[in-house]
Amino acid sequence: TANLYWYGYPLSKVHEIIKHFAPRVKHTHIKSIHYPADKRNIQREIGWGYGEYCSPLREGDIDFKLVFKALKDAGYKGDLCIENESLGRYDKEKQKAILIDDAAYIKDVLKSLG
Numbered sequence: 001t002a003n004l005y006w007y008g009y010p011l012s013k014v015h016e017i018i019k020h021f022a023p024r025v026k027h028t029h030i031k032s033i034h035y036p037a038d039k040r041n042i043q044r045e046i047g048w049g050y051g052e053y054c055s056p057l058r059e060g061d062i063d064f065k066l067v068f069k070a071l072k073d074a075g076y077k078g079d080l081c082i083e084n085e086s087l088g089r090y091d092k093e094k095q096k097a098i099l100i101d102d103a104a105y106i107k108d109v110l111k112s113l114g
Contacts, residue, residue, distance in 0.1 A: 001062050002031040002054070008044040011035075011061055018067055022074035029083040030106065032060020054086040056098045058105045065109050072113060080106055 004014045034055040039048070057064065068080075082102045087095045 001028070001064070001067055002033050002060070003029070005033050005035075005062065006047055006050050008046050008048065010041040010043060012041055015063060015066055019070045022070040022076065025071060025074065025076050025078070027078055028071070028080050030057065030064070030080050030102075031083045031085060032057050032062040032064075034060045050085075054084075056084060056086060057082070057102045064106070065112060068106075068109055069113055082106070 001018065004017050005011065009017065032055050033050065033053050035044075035049065035053050040061055082099065084098060084102055087098060090098065
């Protein structure tokens with residue numbers, strides 16, 4: 001989910017692209033980025049600030065309710081694989097807590113979709 005954002009597309013464009021390609025999705029890598037507000041909806045250089053701004057799912061800019069609804073509406077029934085690349089910035093205990101929260105966040109978002 002964040003690869004398009006990482007590529008430099010503005011956040012609003014990322015959400016449009018996800019909706020467009022949802023019918024063709026075969027598998028997922030659920031990750032997010034939390035860019036500064038003034039960098040979210042502009043075209044950025046590929047990979048700009050990724051190591052610094054990749055984030056746990058709940059803290060990121062990607063609208064997972066929109067993403068999961070687009071996937072659901074497109075008939076996607078596959079896994080939602082967490083790929084949290086921010087974990088290297090944390091100790092083992094914090095990594096575990098973040099992954100547990102990422103999974104809980106996904107469940108919460110899915111539950112909100114009914």
